[in-house]
Amino acid sequence: MKLTTKVSAALAATTMLAGTAALADYPEKPIKIMVGFSAGGGTDTTARGFASYMHEAPSMNGLPAFIVNLPGASGQKAASAVLDEERDGHTLYMINIGTFIAGELAKGDERPYHIPDDFVNLGCASQLVTSLQVHSSNPATTMQEFIDNAKASGDEITWGTSGAATMHATIGHVFFDSQGIKHKKVPFQGGSKARAALVSQSVDAVFGGVNTIPGFEADIRALATAGAERDPMAPDLPTFVEQGAPGVEFTGLMCLFAANGVPDEVKEDVGAAIEAIASIEGYQRYMRGNDLAAFYTSGADATAAQDVMFDVMGPVVAEIIANQ
Numbered sequence: 306m307k308l309t310t311k312v313s314a315a316l317a318a319t320t321m322l323a324g325t326a327a328l329a330d331y332p333e334k335p336i337k338i339m340v341g342f343s344a345g346g347g348t349d350t351t352a353r354g355f356a357s358y359m360h361e362a363p364s365m366n367g368l369p370a371f372i373v374n375l376p377g378a379s380g381q382k383a384a385s386a387v388l389d390e391e392r393d394g395h396t397l398y399m400i401n402i403g404t405f406i407a408g409e410l411a412k413g414d415e416r417p418y419h420i421p422d423d424f425v426n427l428g429c430a431s432q433l434v435t436s437l438q439v440h441s442s443n444p445a446t447t448m449q450e451f452i453d454n455a456k457a458s459g460d461e462i463t464w465g466t467s468g469a470a471t472m473h474a475t476i477g478h479v480f481f482d483s484q485g486i487k488h489k490k491v492p493f494q495g496g497s498k499a500r501a502a503l504v505s506q507s508v509d510a511v512f513g514g515v516n517t518i519p520g521f522e523a524d525i526r527a528l529a530t531a532g533a534e535r536d537p538m539a540p541d542l543p544t545f546v547e548q549g550a551p552g553v554e555f556t557g558l559m560c561l562f563a564a565n566g567v568p569d570e571v572k573e574d575v576g577a578a579i580e581a582i583a584s585i586e587g588y589q590r591y592m593r594g595n596d597l598a599a600f601y602t603s604g605a606d607a608t609a610a611q612d613v614m615f616d617v618m619g620p621v622v623a624e625i626i627a628n629q
Contacts, residue, residue, distance in 0.1 A: 330366060346514065355582055362582055403555060406614050410619060427572060429579070432556050439511075472557045480550060529548055538598055
């Protein structure tokens with residue numbers, strides 16, 4: 306073969322390889338899922354279960370996902386970190402929309418981002434349900450007994466939650482304020498840490514996910530759940546509304562977000578992966594084992610729910626800020 310022929314062949318091969326790289330399917334490497342809370346809470350538990358099945362989704366090219374916990378500012382530290390990454394879909398963010406929105410609203414004009422402008426909701430595979438929890442030594446066995454005892458004592462009730470501006474925290478504020486109970490919020494960096502404070506009786510109560518209770522039933526008693534309907538994972542636990550305390554009937558879809566500007570291929574492939582994983586029996590079994598529901602909500606439906614949540618939570622958070 307002449308030298309010129311060899312050079313031409315080499316150039317052709319290089320061009321072919323370059324073209325292959327440019328057209329490589331997403332994803333090209335493992336997916337990093339950022340979690341804005343410490344290990345052991347509802348968000349972290351869902352994210353770890355979800356990530357363990359990512360490689361089984363046909364649209365993920367057999368590539369896995371891994372979790373990076375970056376707690377702080379009720380999840381905003383991790384969300385901001387996602388916005389600083391390349392917008393190629395290899396760094397995603399998992400959080401429930403209630404906490405995501407509450408955190409933004411609490412910042413007001415100092416918000417670090419605006420979710421509808423800066424993030425795209427790719428779909429959801431679970432939900433987070435808030436519950437009022439007390440230590441098992443607490444004499445209250447119903448929400449009304451808790452209210453009556455708190456008012457009779459006249460004491461300030463200290464209560465823990467997974468962050469200063471989470472969905473749980475918002476519901477806790479609404480509950481205590483609407484009942485006229487003196488209270489003091491003690492925020493932690495994750496539901497597991499709030500749970501530990503309740504177990505050690507460092508706080509009087511906790512507003513946290515129902516999913517944080519399994520394994521701690523000897524120490525923790527749930528009195529009620531938020532939401533318009535009973536949590537399917539705790540069907541025997543009545544809602545706030547059923548016990549005469551309206552105003553907190555919302556739950557948070559647990560969704561996967563990407564920074565706005567990712568390619569359409571990312572939106573399609575990750576959306577397909579969420580739907581596929583939600584239907585995997587192993588994932589469903591894992592979620593049931595952690596008292597969490599497993600189901601699929603499309604990105605479009607989740608975004609619509611997100612818009613409604615902004616309208617619902619906006620006045621609530623504004624009132625909380627005004628009363629502080």
